[in-house]
Amino acid sequence: MHAITIERPGGPEALRWSEVPDPAAADGEVLIEVAAAGVNRADALQRQGNYPPPKDAPPYPGLEVSGRIKAVGDGVHGWHAGQEVCALLGGGGYAQLVAVPAAQVLPVPKGVDLVDAAGLPEVAATVFSNVVDLARLKPGETLLVHGGGSGIGTFAIQLGKALGAEVVATARAAKRERLLELGADRVIDYRAADFSKEVQADVVLDIMGGSYLKQNVDALKVGGRLVVIGLQGGRRGELDMGQLLTKRALVAGTTLRARSSAEKAGIVRGVREEVWPLVDEGMIRPVIHQRFPMTEAAAAHRLLESNEHVGKILLTN
Template sequence: MYAITITQPGGPEVLQWTEVPDPAPAAGEVLIEVAAAGLNRADALQRQGHYPPPAGAPPYPGMEVSGRIRALGDGVHGWRVGQEVCALIGGGGYAELVVAPAGQVLPVAAKTTVVDAAALPEVAATVFSNVVDLARLKPGETLLVHGGGSGIGTFAVQLGKALGATVVATARAAKRDRLLELGADRVIDYTVEDFSDSVEADVILDIMGGSYLARNVSALKVGGRLVVIGLQGGRRGELDVGALLTKRALVAGTTLRARADEEKAAIIRGVREEVWPLIEEGMIRPVVDSRFAMQDAAEAHRLLESNEHFGKILLTTGAAGATGG
């Protein structure tokens, strides 16, 4: 098969379409013929040499895919060859074939094409595990989503509204109207306005890290929950512990990729039970900015790093009889 390999740490130009050995499913795994793979910030970090894949994962980037099941490993039940699926994986998604633990596989949801389904596993698992499982967002509460125009952000806005929350998002002005269409109640242009001056949130989903830490705590209501899932604003920040105590607030940091397969499987079960019905009812949809041929991964990474996209960027193989939707 062919896959996108990283010739050396560096810019998008180090991504090359290369012939590599075919994978084979071990016990408890499924082999997927890839129709599409979703891009994530972690892919760019891996390309730069800053985020190696977990032990046992392929060296190729790509943490979510969609396609059709080609083969089943020993002991796999509940799936069939030829079934359209999407999956959360530890790596290797930028390829024609990939194996995935059966517990991290999801059926392609109704009203979703097999290609666009690649936009869902990583964002759904990330947002669900943090906003619902950890932060326990409740109807009537306020959710503040940083990076509203990203794949994570566009999904979080929709899930927050589906759960009955008031949703505030930070994003560039150019993305405001589309976020309002997705259900955001308010969009703050972070280039000209300080969100901490005007927002009181019960739950904050943060991709920035250090540079937003103090302002995030300031923006929390009493009993609020701040969940940090990214470090785009740096690793270090100053925290007023007195303010944290006064607000009786929770600050948590999480990652998804390095978790054990059993933990990921539990998250995927929750996604299938609680989020997939919302997708099938049309309350949440995959938001796809653009689709590139897999061989054009370098160009796709340039768009990802420009921050000009809205929603997810996909790489497609032309397999599974579909190239878009």
């Protein structure tokens, strides 16, 4: 088969369409013939040499795919060859074939195109595990989503609204109308205003890290929960512990890729039980900005790093 390999750590030009050994479905795994793969920030970090894959994952980028099951390993129940599925991966999605634990596989939701389904598993698992499972967002609360135009952001806006929350997003002014269409109650242009003076939130989903830490805590209500899932604004920030105590607030940081197979299986099970019905009903839809052929992964990465997109970027076979 062919897959996108990383010739050396560096820019998008380091990505190569290469012939590599075919994977096989081990015990408890399914082999998927890949229709499409989602492009994520983690893929760009891996390409740069800053985010190595887990030891048990393929070396190729790609944390989510959609496609058809080609084969199932021993001990797999509930899945069979020919089924249309999407899946959360530890890596290896930029390829023609990928083997994945059966517990990380999801059916393609009703009314969702097979290719577009590749844009769901990573964002659904990330947003569900942080906003619902960890931060316990409740109906009537306010959710602040940073990077509202990203794949994570566009999904979080829709999930927050489906759960009955008020949703405020930060994004460039050019993305405002699209995010309002997705259900955001307000969109704050982070380049023109201090969001912490514009909103008080019960839950903050943050992709920036250090540079936003003070403002995020300022923006929390009493009893608020700040969940940091990215470090685009740096690793370090100053935290006023007195303010944190006064607000009785929670600050948490999480990653998804490095979690154990058992943890990922639990998250995927929660997504299937609590989020997939919302997608089946049309309350949440994949937001796809652009599709590229798998051989044009470099162009897809350039678009990702430009931050000009709204929603997901996909690679197709």
